Amino acid sequence: MAVVFLVWASLAPLALGARVAVSGFASESRGPKPGHRIAIVGAGPAGVHMASRLRQMGHTETTLLERSDRVGGKSLTIYLNEHGEECEQQMDASGKVDTASCVAHEMGTCFLHNGYHSIRELVDEYNLTHVVPPEGRAMFSHFSTDRFHSQDMDEFVTSSIMDGVRSGTIYAPSWAIGSKLKVMVALLRAVKKYNTLHKEIFGEVEFSMPHRLSRETLQRINMTFLEFLQSNDLYALSGFLMFAHAAQGYGYVTTIPAFYGLWWITPELLNGYMQMSFREELEKFYDPKSEFFQQIRGTWVRAVVTAIVGGAADVVKRTTTMLPEGYQKIWTTIAEKDGLDVRYGVEILDQGIDRQLDDPSAPVRIKYRQKGKNEVIEEEYDFLIYSAPHAHAKNFVKDVAIQEESIFSSLKSFVLATTLYSSEPVLDYTDSARRPIMYEADKMSGPSHDGSWYADRWDDLIFGQPITGRQTRVGYQFYENYCQGGDMMCNSDRTPNEGGAMESSERALRQFRGELERQNVSGVNTLRQYPWPYFHHFPQEAVQEGKVWDLLEMQGQRKTWWIGASACFESVHDVTNYNLMILRKYMGAKIIQGIAMG
Numbered sequence: 001m002a003v004v005f006l007v008w009a010s011l012a013p014l015a016l017g018a019r020v021a022v023s024g025f026a027s028e029s030r031g032p033k034p035g036h037r038i039a040i041v042g043a044g045p046a047g048v049h050m051a052s053r054l055r056q057m058g059h060t061e062t063t064l065l066e067r068s069d070r071v072g073g074k075s076l077t078i079y080l081n082e083h084g085e086e087c088e089q090q091m092d093a094s095g096k097v098d099t100a101s102c103v104a105h106e107m108g109t110c111f112l113h114n115g116y117h118s119i120r121e122l123v124d125e126y127n128l129t130h131v132v133p134p135e136g137r138a139m140f141s142h143f144s145t146d147r148f149h150s151q152d153m154d155e156f157v158t159s160s161i162m163d164g165v166r167s168g169t170i171y172a173p174s175w176a177i178g179s180k181l182k183v184m185v186a187l188l189r190a191v192k193k194y195n196t197l198h199k200e201i202f203g204e205v206e207f208s209m210p211h212r213l214s215r216e217t218l219q220r221i222n223m224t225f226l227e228f229l230q231s232n233d234l235y236a237l238s239g240f241l242m243f244a245h246a247a248q249g250y251g252y253v254t255t256i257p258a259f260y261g262l263w264w265i266t267p268e269l270l271n272g273y274m275q276m277s278f279r280e281e282l283e284k285f286y287d288p289k290s291e292f293f294q295q296i297r298g299t300w301v302r303a304v305v306t307a308i309v310g311g312a313a314d315v316v317k318r319t320t321t322m323l324p325e326g327y328q329k330i331w332t333t334i335a336e337k338d339g340l341d342v343r344y345g346v347e348i349l350d351q352g353i354d355r356q357l358d359d360p361s362a363p364v365r366i367k368y369r370q371k372g373k374n375e376v377i378e379e380e381y382d383f384l385i386y387s388a389p390h391a392h393a394k395n396f397v398k399d400v401a402i403q404e405e406s407i408f409s410s411l412k413s414f415v416l417a418t419t420l421y422s423s424e425p426v427l428d429y430t431d432s433a434r435r436p437i438m439y440e441a442d443k444m445s446g447p448s449h450d451g452s453w454y455a456d457r458w459d460d461l462i463f464g465q466p467i468t469g470r471q472t473r474v475g476y477q478f479y480e481n482y483c484q485g486g487d488m489m490c491n492s493d494r495t496p497n498e499g500g501a502m503e504s505s506e507r508a509l510r511q512f513r514g515e516l517e518r519q520n521v522s523g524v525n526t527l528r529q530y531p532w533p534y535f536h537h538f539p540q541e542a543v544q545e546g547k548v549w550d551l552l553e554m555q556g557q558r559k560t561w562w563i564g565a566s567a568c569f570e571s572v573h574d575v576t577n578y579n580l581m582i583l584r585k586y587m588g589a590k591i592i593q594g595i596a597m598g
């Protein structure tokens with residue numbers, strides 16, 4: 001009933017003639033029907049979240065087929081105690097989880113940004129905690145005095161903007177005296193302009209994925225993200241976004257389609273970054289009578305300033321946070337509390353999924369083996385939900401249709417590698433500023449630095465008691481061109497962590513060690529390395545052809561939903577929002593605070 005009501009309500013403004021179409025649409029159902037047996041391939045964030053929401057809607061016959069020996073996919077946490085040994089977090093006497101003596105090291109998903117409503121809601125729903133990490137991000141770049149002394153992030157942004165002011169690419173009005181004021185004015189103007197453009201291009205975005213863009217709008221962004229920033233006179237943001245975008249492994253601004261830059265850098269996220277980086281600066285300038293405020297006031301400035309000085313309830317929520325119990329814990333907790341049926345070590349046979357498409361009422365047949373066992377298991381389901389990388393679906397699904405293949409075959413990906421390692425103390429972490437996160441901006445400027453070490457995070461400083469001796473950190477490398485040299489990274493149908501052994505590419509490991517050596521980091525001991533296949537996305541041409549939306553509109557045909565990062569964008573925020581979006585679109589679910597109701 002609710003299904004019909006919801007669809008009806010959303011179409012109510014249309015003429016009465018729509019009634020037939022409405023009931024037809026609802027009874028046709030583009031998702032699993034009551035009592036259907038559902039198979040979900042992949043128990044990463046997308047698969048686990050989907051199983052859990054379907055259960056809330058009354059679908060309990062769901063089985064997750066997972067290749068590895070754990071749930072969580074690219075949310076992978078390694079817990080280490082002060083001796084560097086693996087540990088399990090325990091409850092202390094007061095019933096709280098002791099996260100300080102057994103520290104979560106994130107090898108995959110790590111942050112909750114200010115716009116992450118769907119994830120925050122899950123954290124609340126499952127009673128987990130999140131904390132604001134200590135502020136402070138150290139930057140190395142060509143603006144640093146030398147290779148061994150970092151700047152704060154705001155100093156880096158200031159240097160890059162002042163560079164532009166001097167060379168004339170960035171405008172700063174004559175009343176803005178002094179570099180701090182020039183930088184603030186230039187940045188705030190650019191942010192305001194960016195946010196306006198974003199709204200013009202993407203409109204209101206409800207579930208993180210924009211509505212289908214018109215041909216004209218697509219043409220307007222038929223360029224790289226950097227070209228978009230430059231052609232819209234947003235130079236003041238380019239230095240900052242160069243690393244804010246690439247640091248997440250979402251590609252270099254010099255090569256990635258503007259579409260993906262706009263998808264990730266939402267006005268909400270940008271405002272949050274600005275607050276995070278320039279809190280003190282903004283506070284200084286907060287004086288409604290000042291010339292500065294008069295010049296740049298507008299809704300954005302008001303919102304930011306209110307958030308900073310107003311102490312409103314959502315100030316804390318608007319900052320980047322992390323999970324002291326580990327990101328993976330969200331998905332293991334959901335799987336456990338919801339009693340999800342997960343099969344581990346699943347190896348689906350070659351073309352082992354047969355949807356029997358010639359008969360709409362015939363079941364989906366799946367043949368697989370479980371690791372270490374010889375017997376082939378053959379099961380029947382009524383509906384298939386596929387969350388593993390779509391680019392490889394044709395290896396497992398026998399009857400991939402031409403329409404499906406025309407979308408999946410254009411998907412490209414990158415590699416984002418994380419390395420857990422220990423070393424002698426590094427000055428920029430241990431000095432009085434105690435900055436837990438470090439970036440090297442120039443390494444994120446374009447493909448010529450492919451595979452370089454570009455960032456580091458010290459989780460002990462964030463979650464635990466920073467130990468004075470050796471430091472254990474997580475380092476990052478990004479590869480746009482990962483398929484050179486023909487090593488294992490070239491196979492993008494990999495799931496690191498199978499069996500739990502260190503899976504590392506010789507090339508990535510060699511490059512990592514070399515970089516640290518050049519930075520004079522001594523006593524390096526690499527413990528684990530995960531070269532993740534990462535950021536499944538469409539190249540420019542396929543974006544222009546509208547493939548992202550073609551997939552959305554194809555959902556539910558051929559007894560299948562295609563979900564996960566390949567369907568939208570590589571983030572837990574996006575994959576969960578995508579799930580909620582199709583649950584509403586194709587099953588009429590009502591979504592209240594992230595909970596799905598049928």
Ligand SMILES: Cc1cc2nc3c(=O)[nH]c(=O)nc-3n(C[C@H](O)[C@H](O)[C@H](O)COP(=O)(O)OP(=O)(O)OC[C@H]3O[C@@H](n4cnc5c(N)ncnc54)[C@H](O)[C@@H]3O)c2cc1C
Nearest residue numbers: 042044045046067073074108110111388564565570571572
């Ligand atoms: C280093 C790093 C940092 C990140 N930081 C953030 C962050 O701060 N914020 C954020 O939002 N996101 C972050 N992400 C991205 C986020 O983790 C992913 O977008 C998210 O995990 C995608 O979920 P998914 O379920 O679509 O895919 P995955 O997490 O990749 O899960 C897919 C699952 O399918 C399984 N599988 C694959 N093939 C098969 C098969 N053939 N048969 C059966 N099972 C199969 C895999 O084993 C895996 O469990 C980060 C990722 C990495 C690697």
Ligand SMILES: *[C@@H]1O[C@H](CO)[C@@H](O)[C@H](O)[C@H]1NC(C)=O
Nearest residue numbers: 124125126127128333337338
């Ligand atoms: C979270 O805590 C609340 C209050 O203690 C409880 O009612 C609820 O069942 C818990 N949720 C889960 C998923 O455990």
Ligand SMILES: *[C@@H]1O[C@H](CO)[C@@H](O)[C@H](O)[C@H]1NC(C)=O
Nearest residue numbers: 218219222223540541544545
């Ligand atoms: C996008 O730009 C490229 C050149 O950069 C051009 O060849 C292509 O036709 C453009 N696509 C559309 C849809 O305008």
Ligand SMILES: *[C@@H]1O[C@H](CO)[C@@H](O)[C@H](O)[C@H]1NC(C)=O
Nearest residue numbers: 147148149517518519520521
């Ligand atoms: C880095 O190492 C080189 C060679 O050992 C040495 O000459 C140089 O002084 C070191 N620099 C710093 C800042 O430690």
